[in-house]
Amino acid sequence: MAGTSRDAARARTAQRILDAAREEFAAHGYKGATVRAIAEKAGVHPSLVMQHHGTKERLFASAARLPADDEQAAAEHVSDVLGARLDDLPPQTRALMRSMLTSPEAERAMRDHLDRRVLNLSASLEGDDAETRALLAVCGILGLTVARHFLKLEAFERISDDDLAAAASARFLTGKAGD
Amino acid sequence: MAGTSRDAARARTAQRILDAAREEFAAHGYKGATVRAIAEKAGVHPSLVMQHHGTKERLFASAARLPADDEQAAAEHVSDVLGARLDDLPPQTRALMRSMLTSPEAERAMRDHLDRRVLNLSASLEGDDAETRALLAVCGILGLTVARHFLKLEAFERISDDDLAAAASARFLTGKAGD
DNA sequence: GTCTATACGTGGATAGAC
DNA sequence: GTCTATCCACGTATAGAC
Incomplete structure (x- = not known):
């Protein structure tokens, strides 16, 4: 006491x-x-x-450390992921992503995280090329996040979030989506 | 002498x-x-x-420094870009990409490079959403490159280059392509 | 017990010796 | 033209102040 x-x-x-x-x-x-x-x-x-x-x-x-990876990632739907990555990132995520190319520790954490994402997503897709499409979607979101929040490409200033999300969904989630 | x-x-x-x-x-x-x-x-x-x-x-x-940015980028076709990013990267590109999230100098160089890519690509596409699609394609290639050559996601070990390139082309280059 | 001062080794950078 | 001597900032382990 x-x-x-x-x-x-x-x-x-x-x-x-x-x-x-x-x-x-x-x-x-x-x-x-x-x-x-x-x-x-x-x-x-x-x-x-x-x-x-x-x-x-x-x-x-x-x-x-990314927040509660195991339970969260398994429950996430694709549309959630797409939406979340277009918003602002929490400091934990920013810290991990900013170091993923220069710190072995961060690189491994990010690889494990994205490997799980690909597995979860491919399980919710149909067709022979489910894993290929899942990988493309995860990589696409990764690239969007890096380009938008870290490199800050100027094109993002001229394109609305809605347009971007719509185009991304149409391209990454053909046929069956996660929601 | x-x-x-x-x-x-x-x-x-x-x-x-x-x-x-x-x-x-x-x-x-x-x-x-x-x-x-x-x-x-x-x-x-x-x-x-x-x-x-x-x-x-x-x-x-x-x-x-990226090799000969101005002339090369303008002349490049989309299929070239897609193909090149799936091969091994030259040391210059690897050095720049690895530092783009932690060095302001590298970040600016990468932003300039990708801004130009988006402009060039959107000019070779048609439709109202040309710039949106160009941005998505550039970000997708960026994400693929990071995930493959730096994070080394395990899914890449199970998917052939051809399958990946085909799926990426189908998704990123709808309608009119660059070649 | 909680915090501070100090010291050691390794970085990048400059000035000057050979 | 090449290397040595030196400086300041960093991460880190230790001992000492309150």
Whole structure:
């Protein structure tokens, strides 16, 4: 009982550091984000970051973990995925995606995530080429996300979300859709 | 005359450094590649790298420049693009793509490149939604390239290049194609 | 117990020795 | 023309302040 407020304070500090880490990793990627900058944003000394989270790599693993992969991915419908990827991305997802090409850890997490997506989607499609079409859809959404949220291609400024979603659905989900 | 061999030797050294830089940038990205490792691979002292190419950023700009963007992109046909992205990537392209999410320099180069691609492609398509379809095609190829050559999704091991190219063409190039 | 100061090794970058 | 000496910022482990 007497230790509650002490532990709570420590937990709050750890959470502040985690939030700061998510923003920095999302903005600069794994290598680009510095422990010192994360500490400053959280208002603590750099050493405290290590004290709480062990190492920069473990901090990244905690900060960039995709939310509830197993249950969620299995239940998702294709239209949900298409819609979600056109909205703004949560910091966790941004952090993971921004580092997927430069951090082996992030690369593996992203590959596992997308492998599962392809399997789930191909199971909900029909025809001999179900897996090929599922792979194309997943890759298409990946490319759209990168181009829109990270590269910020100028064409996105001239095309409405509705037009884009409609065209993407028509192309990626021929015949049978997920909803 | 007397200075020719001296200059030639210096130029060869610069080229060796550039080749080593391309490999390192392609393998580890901008931040992950170190000047010291590039120097070692080229067989020279780290300071020589800076002497020749000024700064790590300028070295990256030289190493990751996409080949002959203006003339080539304008002349390319869609089928060429689709095919090329399914083959192995040259070190320059790999270096640029691997860093596009973590290096502002690479991000801008990639955005410019893809913006031009969208413009060129939409000009060769017909219909009101030409630009939307062009954007989808470019993003789809981008996603395929990332998923195949960097994330290495397992589905690619089970699907032949021909099947993939056929399905991609059918989906991305409806109606009128570029060739 | 919670946080801070300090020190070590490795990056990129510059100036100057050979 | 090539390499050494040096500087500052980074990640990280340690010891010490409150």
